[in-house]
Amino acid sequence: MTRRIARMPSGVLLCGGVLGCFACHDVRELLVDHGSSMRMSSRSMRAGAIVLAAVMMSSMVACSGPSASEKASASFHNSVSAARDALFEEAKATNQGFFDLQESLGLQGGAEELPAQMHRYVMGNAAKYVADLNAQLKESGERTEPDTHAEMVGPVLYEGEKKSGAEEADSRAEIVIERCVDARKSPRLDSRGEPIPGSTNLVHHILYMDHDSDGELKIFEAWSQEVTTCPVNGLFAIRGVAGG
Structure with a gap:
């Protein structure tokens, strides 16, 4: 039996590159057997959903950047440094x-x-x-x-x-x-x-x-x-x- 993984559907959005950040709108694995499509088992789909959620959460953390408090702290220190220099x-x-x-x-x-x-x-x-x-x-x-x-x-x-x-x-x-x-x-x-x-x-x-x-x-x-x-x-x- 010959199996191959089909191309990713057009709904998949890759936005990471070097940044390593991506978000996916739709992810499916299509297994084609002699031209016939086979549905994923419900267990496989649940497992895939869990993996996807973990990846997306990791990506969100990696790409979210500094928090508001971190930005405020950096701004404060920059202001103090500028005042001392002046x-x-x-x-x-x-x-x-x-x-x-x-x-x-x-x-x-x-x-x-x-x-x-x-x-x-x-x-x-x-x-x-x-x-x-x-x-x-x-x-x-x-x-x-x-x-x-x-x-x-x-x-x-x-x-x-x-x-x-x-x-x-x-x-x-x-x-x-x-x-x-x-x-x-x-x-x-x-x-x-x-x-x-x-x-x-x-x-x-x-x-x-x-x-x-x-x-x-x-x-x-x-x-x-x-x-x-x-x-x-x-x-x-x-x-x-x-x-x-």
Whole structure:
């Protein structure tokens, strides 16, 4: 007796391909014997129906994609990541503006009062530190050697241990960054124009930032330490402690 499996009827829909997903509207096995069709037994049909249902359920699970809760979670994490990136870019702009202006003031020999532009970058204790530093430079006649400038390494997000004495600042800050200022080729000169010993140094800064009432992100507190190697790049050895 010769048997063959006939072609699948037109009602069968294949939609998977590489996706491995398919749905079938009608599945039958037609056994042809010398041109005569033979009906499947009721038991065979029930077994076939069970197999078909299992395959379809598996396909539905495989092709359904992420759930609504999974999509919501992914969307939330993407939003948080985007917000953090935007805040860091804002922090970098504040840091760069502050660095450039302070370098300019150093070359000028400080200032009795901070220029209005500096208040765009600093507030609170940080503003007081910067004001005192520039007033001292002005009074002493010291200035940065002309045609030189410090180099900045960083900034990067600070993720190290909390610094002693800065717990309150750490809890308040919206973002904390770290950087190094390398003034080893940019000495400070005294009133006679002579280099001041120890003024060519490398200092590690941790800057605490928060938004002011005017909506600008500003440095409100700072932690500084003189080092021999910038920790933004790797391990470092402590040489001493710088003020502020």
